[in-house]
Amino acid sequence: MSPPITLMVQGTTSDAGKTTLVAGLARVLRRRGIKVAPFKPQNMALNSAVTIDGGEIGRAQALQALAAGVAPHTDFNPVLLKPSTDIGAQVVIHGRAVASLSARDYHAYKPTAMAAVMQSWDRLCSAYAAVLVEGAGSPAEINLRDRDIANMGFAEAADVPVVLVADIDRGGVFAHLVGTLELLSPSEQARVKGFVINRFRGDLGLLQSGLDWLEARTGRPVFGVLPYLHGLFLDAEDALADSAADVRAGEAALRVIAPVYSRISNHTDLDPLRLHPQVDFRWIGPGQAIPPADLIVLPGSKSVQADLAWLRAQGWETAIRRHLRYGGKLVGICGGFQMLGRELSDPLGLEGAPGTMAGLGLLEVDTVLEQHKQLRNLRGRLANLSREDGSECAGEPGAAVTGYEIHMGVSSGPALARPALWLAHGDDAMPTRPDGARSADGQILGTYVHGLFDAPAALAALLAWAGLDAEALEGSGPVDLAARREADLDRLADAIEAHVDLASLFAPNRL
Structure with missing residues (x-):
């Protein structure tokens, strides 16, 4: 069996569009007959779902599994942190609660957590033709770089290419992308293939000069600009709707x-x-x-x-x-x-x-x-x-x-x-x-x-x-709700098909 197609979506901020992009790409690959699995090495969320193997994972990974047409499994989210205080969380490994740890104690526990992450990764890579990975928060959080298992720490260990996504609706999209890239180490920078800009509304022609500048400044392509999809309903990982x-x-x-x-x-x-x-x-x-x-x-x-x-x-x-x-x-x-x-x-x-x-x-x-x-x-x-x-x-x-x-x-x-x-x-x-x-x-x-x-x-x-x-x-x-969710996943996939250069995003793989 040939190695699977792999891609990791990391974000410049929380809620930049990582979950959305992975879910949409999973639906796109499913449409093309590719057996695809979602994967989030470490998730911190209080919205969870029960899996087919009797464990729990982040709700976002259950949504991505639905987009991919596969049953949710604990390997899709091997480490789940469920905060119980501002400085402590229940630690769920392979779907089972194993401990309640302070942030400091969890930092010491990370090598054990990373071993669980790599076990799940290896199983998914042997069972699926494609694995789409979602990062957590931002890879540019310098204080979390040591023993990182959620973003570039995992990408480096698993040798996975990365695309950065940023939410233009928040403002400051070019600063977010350039700043994030600048704060990465040289080897991490080399792993970033390019960018996707999320939630754009307006005249794309007025954005083009900024895209040209970004590509010239970083030497990396903008694979696509996704439009703001009004009324899109997808299960939230943690954030409450307005x-x-x-x-x-x-x-x-x-x-x-x-x-x-x-x-x-x-x-x-x-x-x-x-x-x-x-x-x-x-x-x-x-x-x-x-x-x-x-x-x-x-x-x-x-x-x-x-x-x-x-x-x-x-x-x-x-x-x-x-x-x-x-x-x-x-x-x-x-x-x-x-x-x-x-x-x-x-x-x-x-x-x-x-x-x-x-x-x-x-x-x-x-x-x-x-x-x-x-x-x-x-x-x-x-x-x-x-x-x-x-x-x-x-x-x-x-x-x-x-x-x-x-x-x-x-x-x-x-x-x-x-x-x-x-x-x-x-x-x-x-x-x-x-x-x-x-x-x-x-x-x-x-x-x-x-x-x-x-x-x-x-x-x-x-x-x-x-x-x-x-x-x-x-x-x-x-x-x-189920019908609405399916319709919006299809709507999201349609937007990705129309606005993202998928051939370049997944190159050198052929879809």
């Missing part, structure tokens, strides 16, 4: 809000709400007033006790109780579900100092964090949300749900007798495993299932439960 852009004043029939606590995780769970034409969705950050709403959603958290303390300090506990008194609905997902209970206990200090904290006390549930992390891809169905007494049995029909579980908490208590969902065991056809809880008055729902809103039927059922009337639901039509 709330102001999501608000549809005067159009939305249902008001939904969610807090942005410090260690929010898997916030992509709320993307179907953010994208729904009949939903006015708003993220509420620190110091912002908490507006009236029909539905409040408490998303996942990597540090549940710390984020619950943050909620209280921001006035959310009072606002939630007032919201419920006026008949509003409340959903908690994963860490948000744990917050709804009576007590949160972390005896091993897995997410901070060992200890116990009172929850919001809105569901009769107690949660204890345990060492073993629950990692599952799931399918099942919602409970019958129309039952006013909150009762439910496994034989009743409900909207189909697909999702995944990533949590360390084990919950118990009387409220679990009124489950929020029924899940299938393995390949069983009938969902029989209860998950989550609902309040007796039907106003509160908690679950461990990420992706709760993804399936169109489940989204419609939950919005109807939250108060969106049938006429508004019917008028909006189904919101299918």
Whole structure:
């Protein structure tokens, strides 16, 4: 078997377009019949996905796997760092949490992490015709060069060519590209093939003199200038979408809000709400007033006790109780579900100092964090949300749900007798495993299932439960997140085909 086509996309900044370019290129290669895998040696993110081999990776690599037409695998992201404090993170190696380390201790651990990275790299290179690599942050961060495994440290070890991508919409694109190149070592500079400029809007003719200068100054080509693709929806690695852009004043029939606590995780769970034409969705950050709403959603958290303390300090506990008194609905997902209970206990200090904290006390549930992390891809169905007494049995029909579980908490208590969902065991056809809880008055729902809103039927059922009337639901039509994601990946690939010199980008390989 001949060596695979390899290319590493590094960025001048975070959010420059690395994930987007790798995903689009993966879809382009897939279209051409090339078996391609995405790869990110080290990722730092609180948005993760469950893989086919039962581990977890960054959500961006799961998106890139979808673009490539392959099932997500732990080799696609062998090192995942999930921050728990400003100076510490849970370290996930080959899909499994192995330690919680400070930044200083992780620096000492990097040779071990690099060995895991190279093991995954070797396996992918032997199994795929092409491997597209995504860097992390910027390769020009001088303080991180020693023992680097995320950018040029990996590129040098694996002997992979590099293309630099920069976001022109941020401004300063030429300074970003030239400055990044200047800060690299001579051997690293020699590895950079050229540049891609991302998110350009305007007259390309007015940019041409700058491109000519850049090529003359650096001796490297600009492979392409990608246009600003308005409304492009791709799963975010960590950054939250701008709330102001999501608000549809005067159009939305249902008001939904969610807090942005410090260690929010898997916030992509709320993307179907953010994208729904009949939903006015708003993220509420620190110091912002908490507006009236029909539905409040408490998303996942990597540090549940710390984020619950943050909620209280921001006035959310009072606002939630007032919201419920006026008949509003409340959903908690994963860490948000744990917050709804009576007590949160972390005896091993897995997410901070060992200890116990009172929850919001809105569901009769107690949660204890345990060492073993629950990692599952799931399918099942919602409970019958129309039952006013909150009762439910496994034989009743409900909207189909697909999702995944990533949590360390084990919950118990009387409220679990009124489950929020029924899940299938393995390949069983009938969902029989209860998950989550609902309040007796039907106003509160908690679950461990990420992706709760993804399936169109489940989204419609939950919005109807939250108060969106049938006429508004019917008028909006189904919101299918999976179909939207596929369409936007194709739209991205079309733009790359049209605006990037792929033959030169992948030379000397022939596509």
